[in-house]
Amino acid sequence: MKRLSKLLSAFLAICVLAGCGNNQATGNQSNQASKTGSQENKKTVIEYWHVNAETQGGKTVEELVKEFNQQSKTTEVVAKFNPDMYKGLMQNLQAEAAAGKSPAVVQIGWAFLNYFSNNFAYTPPQEIIDQYFPEDKTFLHDNFLPNVLGLAKNSKGEQVGIPYSLSTPVLYINRDLLREAGLDENGPKTWQEVKEFAKTIKDKTGKYGLYVQEPADNWATQSVLESNGARMITDGKATFASEEGIQAYQLLADMVLKDKSAAHLSWDEGVQSFIDGNIAMAYTTIARRSNIQTNAKFDVAAIKSPAWEGKPVRLPAGGSMLAITAKDEDQKKAAWEFMKYLYSVESMAKWTEGTGYVPPRKDVAEAENGLKAFLKENQMMNAAVEQMEGVVPWTSFPGDAGLQAEQLLLDVRDQILGGKVSVEEGLKSTEKAINELLK
Known part of the structure; x- marks a missing residue:
């Protein structure tokens, strides 16, 4: 337990050294959110927009919002799920x-x-605290390490929000399928071994060997490329179409198109296929841990992210921050009341237990009312905790080009894995297009 706590703290420190900066609301519910709030209970009604589908924390969001609404005398929260993740x-x-x-x-x-x-109006949390909640003046300082808060600072050094979710990709393995294929039940250690394992599984069992997550972002892909020595961005320019980047992407494309040992599916389909026992290995976020652990009917484990032979892993810090976009005084006050609740030790513990995210608050791991017992008993969290020394920033393209750049990377992923363009041609043309946007 002490070792896990130290590793959690180490992860938070490393993020700074690395430069880290489902309950969908109905239309009627959304329309209720207003300055005056519900006339029936005199509460201020606010909307909380999140990206947590039912299989990735959505049930926990629903639980936390329900509990908050029951205990709050001033605020009513309506949670709104947004598909397609952060984009x-x-x-x-x-x-x-x-x-x-x-x-x-x-x-x-x-x-x-x-x-x-750069594109939306927000209010820094400390500004709202200073203006309306003097009793919480030191809340952020008391409960978060300075480097953790730094994750939610933009390129100008402004505190945009508060870190809420921290994660890394891990390799989930079906040990039963590995044993059936005559492979080491502890799984592969390198990406070269992943390719060999996947082909053997396909040849001997007829099932897919690997699934690499494909949501509406390039988080997992960045990990594969950068662990091979590529860099998504260097000195303000996209640089992922290097020799190392092309080599890494080629390995993924070969498994999908040549060996037909890796599945090219949507995120939910890919994870569900793994849970159903039709895919032997799934490379995805530790935040899927709860869903996989609860529903898999085979000998399942989570192991550390594969490396490239002779090279250190580079794992983009996944997850999110919470920011306040409320406009008027009542909404801002209600927003902070809700956020303070979400950042309590008890709520943070429930969030981690319901997802797998590493908590950003510094005292959750060791608290008796936090995660102390959970971390001791839950072995699948170990992989994410133990590999935190490899954490690097999740690439955030500067300026107003971020959304377009991310979409271009998604488009080329589908083109490459769909066999419509070669890896080299696709990456080089996309790198050029992104750099045009960044000028």
Whole structure:
């Protein structure tokens, strides 16, 4: 337990050294959110926009919101799920802003930190605390390490929000299928071994050997490329189409197109296929731990992210921050009341237990009312905790080009894995297009 706690603290420190900066609301519910709040209970009603589908924390969001609403005498929260992860939330937020409206609290992925702060109105949390909640003046200082708060600062050094979710990719393995294929039940250690394992599994069992997550972002892909020595961005320019980047992407493409040992599926389909026993290994976020652990009917384990032979792993810090986009005084007050609840030790513990995210608050791991017992008993968290020395920033393209750059990377991923363009041609043309946007 002490070792896990130290590793959690180490991860938070490393992020700074690395430079880290489902309950969908109905239309009627959304329309209730207003300055005056519900006339029936005199509460201020606010919207909380999140990206947590039912299989990735959505049930926990629903539970936390319900518990908050039951105990709060002043605020009623309506949770609104945004599909397509953080990119989808950004697009929906654009439409809301164009209509002159905004939710009160939003969940922002690290890759969109700069884009969000450049394009949307928000209020730094400390500003709201200083203005309306003097009793909480030292809340952030008391409960978060300075380097952790730094994760939610933009390129200008402004505190945009508060870190909420921290994660890394891990390799989930079906030990039963590995044994059936005559492979080491402890799984592969390198990406070269992953390719060999996947082909053997396909040849001997007829099932897919690997699934690499494909949500509406490039988080997992960045990990594969950068662990081979590529860099998504260098000195403000996209540089992922290097020899190392092309080599890494080629390995993924060969497994999908040549060996047909890796599945090219949507995120939910890929994870569900792994849970159903049709895929032997799934490379995805530790935040899927709860869903996989609860529903898999085979000998399942989570192991550390594979490395490339002779090279250190580089794992982008996944997860998100919470930011306040409320406009008027009542909404801002209600937003902070809700956020303070979410950042309590008890709520943070429930969030980690329901997802797998590493808690950003510094005292949750050792608290008796926090995660102390959970971490001691839950072995699947070990892989994520023990590999934190490899954490690097999740690439956030600067300026207003962030959303377009991310979409270009998604488009080329589908083109490459769909066999419509070669790896070299696709990466080089996309790198060029992104650098045009960044000028």
